Amino acid sequence: MTIAPTPLSAATERLWAAVETYDGEVADTTLADLLWQRSLADAITQVVLPFLGELGDRWEQGRLSVAHEHFVSNLLRRWLWAFGGRPGDDGAVADGPVVLLACPPGERHDLVLLSFSLLLGESGARTRYLGADTPMPAIVAAARASQADAVVLAATRDTALTAEATAISRLAVEHPVFVAGRGATQGVAEGLNAHLMPHDPVAAVSFLTTVLAR
Numbered sequence: 001m002t003i004a005p006t007p008l009s010a011a012t013e014r015l016w017a018a019v020e021t022y023d024g025e026v027a028d029t030t031l032a033d034l035l036w037q038r039s040l041a042d043a044i045t046q047v048v049l050p051f052l053g054e055l056g057d058r059w060e061q062g063r064l065s066v067a068h069e070h071f072v073s074n075l076l077r078r079w080l081w082a083f084g085g086r087p088g089d090d091g092a093v094a095d096g097p098v099v100l101l102a103c104p105p106g107e108r109h110d111l112v113l114l115s116f117s118l119l120l121g122e123s124g125a126r127t128r129y130l131g132a133d134t135p136m137p138a139i140v141a142a143a144r145a146s147q148a149d150a151v152v153l154a155a156t157r158d159t160a161l162t163a164e165a166t167a168i169s170r171l172a173v174e175h176p177v178f179v180a181g182r183g184a185t186q187g188v189a190e191g192l193n194a195h196l197m198p199h200d201p202v203a204a205v206s207f208l209t210t211v212l213a214r
C-alpha cells in the first residue's frame, strides 16, 4: 500500500506559520510529513527548493527577520542531511565519479549546493561535501587528496568566484571545475577555465553525470 503524500499547500502553510512563531516542534513534524513521503528528488524539487524560493521572496518583502532566516536555514540543513542519509533502496555502495563540492571563501549560501549534492549522490556519484565559505587552499588540498573527478563551486555573487580566479584556474588544470549558482555565468566560467552548470539542480545532475561519463 502506498501512502498519498501530504498535500503541499496545506502543509506548507502550516510550516510557514510554525516558522513565524519559531515553533520547532510543529516545523519538524510538518517537514517530516512533507519529506519522508516523497523520493529524494521530489522532496528537493517539490518542497525544499520552492520553500527556499519563498524564503527569498518573504525576505525581500521584509516579512522575515534575520532570526527567521537563520532558523529556517538550520532547520532545512538538519532535515536535508537526515534525509540524504537514508539508505538506498538496493543497499548498493556508490562507485561513480568522485565529486567535491564547496562554496568559495566568503560565500555562505550553500543550501542549494547541499541539495544538489544529495541528488548527485543518489545518481551514484561519490560526493565529498565541504560546504560554505571554504578557503581555496583547503579546496585544492581536498581535491588532490580525494582524487576528485570534478569540483563543483557554487556562489551567489560572481565576485566570490572571480576574486579567486588565479586559484580556481590552477585547480582546473588538475580537476575539471564546474561553477553554479546565481554568481556563475558563461563569462565567469570562461574566465576561470571552468564549465557552467545549468541553474536547475536536477538538470545539473544529468549534465554533470553525462560530462563525467564521456
Ligand code: B12
Pocket (backbone or CB within 6 Å): 049, 052, 053, 055, 056, 057, 059, 060, 069, 070, 073, 106, 107, 108, 109, 110, 111, 112, 113, 116, 132, 152, 154, 155, 156, 157, 180, 181, 182, 197, 198, 199, 200, 201, 204
Ligand atoms: C537563505 C539566504 C541566506 C542564508 C543562507 C543559508 C544557506 N546556508 O544557504 C544566510 C542567512 C546565511 C544568508 C546570508 C547572507 N545573505 Co543571503 N539570502 C538568502 C535568501 C533569502 C535565499 C537564498 C536561497 O537559497 N534562495 C533560493 C534558491 C532556490 O534560489 P537561488 O539562490 O537563486 O538558486 C537558484 C539557482 O541559482 C540555482 N543554484 C543555486 N546554487 C546552486 C548550486 C548548484 C550546484 C546548482 C546546480 C544550482 C544552484 O538553483 C536555484 C534554483 O534554480 C536570498 C534571497 C533570494 N531571493 O534568494 C538571500 C541573498 C542571496 N542573500 C543576500 C545577502 C546580501 C546576504 C548577506 C550578505 C546578508 C548580510 N548582510 O549579512 C549574508 C552573507 C552572505 C555571504 N557571505 O555569503 C543577497 C545576495 C545579493 C547579491 N547577489 O549580492 C540575497 C539575494 C538577498 C537580497 N536580495 O539582498 N543568506
